Amino acid sequence: MALTSEFYLARASECAKEAEDSKLSNVRDRSRRAEAAWLVMAEQSAQREVERDSQLAEKAAKAEALAEDACV
Secondary structure, eight states: OOOOHHHHHHHHHHHHHHHHHOOOHHHHHHHHHHHHHHHHHHHHHHHHHHHHHHHHHHHHHHHHHHHHHHHO
C-alpha cells in the first residue's frame, strides 16, 4: 500500500484536533510534535508524487517520439 500525502495530512489533522481537545499539556505537546512530523512526511510525499508524475510524463513523451520515428 502506497501512502499518499493525503494520508499524512489526515493524520496531521487528527493530531491537531487531539491537541486542541486536550486539557493535559503533555498530551497537547505530544500531539503537536506528531502533527509536525506528519506534515513533514506529507510534504516529502507530495514532492515524490510530483517527481514520479514528471518522470512518467517524460517516459511517455520518449515512447511517443520513438513510436513516431518507427512509423516514418
